[in-house]
Amino acid sequence: MITEFVVTAGEQPKRLDVFLVNRERDISRSALQRLIELGRIRINGLAVKPSQKIKPGDTITMDVPKPEPLELKGEAIPLEILFEDDQLLVLEKPSGIVVHPAPGNWNGTLVNALLHHFQVAGGSVSTIGGKERPGLVHRLDKETSGVMVIAKTDQAHRHLAAQFKHHTISRVYEALVLGVPKKGHGLIELAIGRDHKERKKFSSRTTRPKESVTEYRVDHRFGKTASRVLLYPRTGRTHQLRVHLSSLGHPILGDPTYGGRKVCYVEGIEIPRVMLHARSLGFQHPMTGERQEYVRPNPPDMDQVIHQLTRIGSAPRLTEA
Known part of the structure; x- marks a missing residue:
């Protein structure tokens, strides 16, 4: 073209x-x-x-040459399926897996795993997302773990997408952040888009800002070192939670993109990844109209960091003589 x-x-x-x-x-x-x-x-x-x-x-x-059609192949990657019927599939995505193919990650993605699952178990997947994103109504970043819903029919896809658009989907994320926000509960309203200088980042320094709103609540404090925060996104922009917490002055542990090196090694604790987990997801079933909600506890790597932070937060601090 x-x-x-x-x-x-x-x-x-x-x-x-x-x-x-x-x-x-x-x-x-x-x-x-x-x-x-x-x-x-x-x-x-x-x-x-x-x-x-x-x-x-x-x-x-x-x-610009027209891109060659992408032929995706199913791969035998284990899936943690929480629910499945002829309309949708709910699963727990582990950290470390990319959701859909993209340059640098054409294989080993969640989509490859889903294609294999449907090849073996039978069934279909929504075509609305195209060849690269079949069934994907929403996404989670590579290092983010947690609950996702996959549409198996185009009708289910449209119905679920409408719920996301009108904010009737309920979502709760849990994050471990550096330090403790001054307010125990608040609303972050910061329009963001692709950063005009660093293309892989998102920020308020953008030529195309989009409304972005996140409600947060401090759930637990680990002394002054870190805190566990519950997040209730009202919009679903790329990297929204990571950018918003960084703008608050409390970046997510293990996220050097928005927090720098200081969030990767805290009080002698090595943080293995971005400490963000999609704890719960609630929606109306596209066909039955029944309200469904799925909750998953933190994965072991996140629990391990919490355990280490708890020990630091409860340890007495030495005072200078």
């Missing part, structure tokens, strides 16, 4: 690849650089390097 546009007046001089990565949100910087080097992206009809500086009035032509 060939597209052409002119750099508008007032645009500051910058590298071509940097300019395009902020304009073309669906294409990574590395992919843009490859297209430039292949001559598929040109300035004023001329082949250039990714470092070429753009200026107002430049005509940029992009010839």
Whole structure:
């Protein structure tokens, strides 16, 4: 597909690849650089390097090839199924597994595991999400564990998606965060989107902010070192809980992207991953109308960190002589 546009007046001089990565949100910087080097992206009809500086009035032509159809294969990856009927499937996603295929993770995903499950057990999966995201009504980050619902029919998918859109889905997350929020209960209202400088991050520094709201409640304090916080998201933006807690000054333990190195090793405790768990999920069944709710306790790695924090929080502090 060939597209052409002119750099508008007032645009500051910058590298071509940097300019395009902020304009073309669906294409990574590395992919843009490859297209430039292949001559598929040109300035004023001329082949250039990714470092070429753009200026107002430049005509940029992009010839982006149509992606090859992706053929996904089922893989025998164990699933912790909590409920299943002919309309939907509820499971507990473990930490460390990517939900759907994407560059760098074409195999070993939850979708691969689901395809294998349906091949063996029979049944179908919703096609609304396309080939790469069949049945996926919502997602969890790679390191986040917890409850997910999968749509097996298009009708169920639309019904569940509408519940997410109208916020009638009930969700509770549990997070271990650095320090203790001053307010034991509060509301975080911060519009976020893809960060305009660091493309893999989301923040309020964005050209496309989307309303994002999270209610939180401090559930337990581990001295002044850390706390366990319950989260009730009212919207479902990418990385919302991680960004919101970081904006509060209390990033999630084990999340260097939004908390830096200080959250990866706390008071001598090595944090193995992002300490975020989707504890419960409640929704109305698409066909029966019955209200269903599924709750899962913390996985062992999170319980282990809680145990270690409890020992630190209850230990007497030495005073200086």
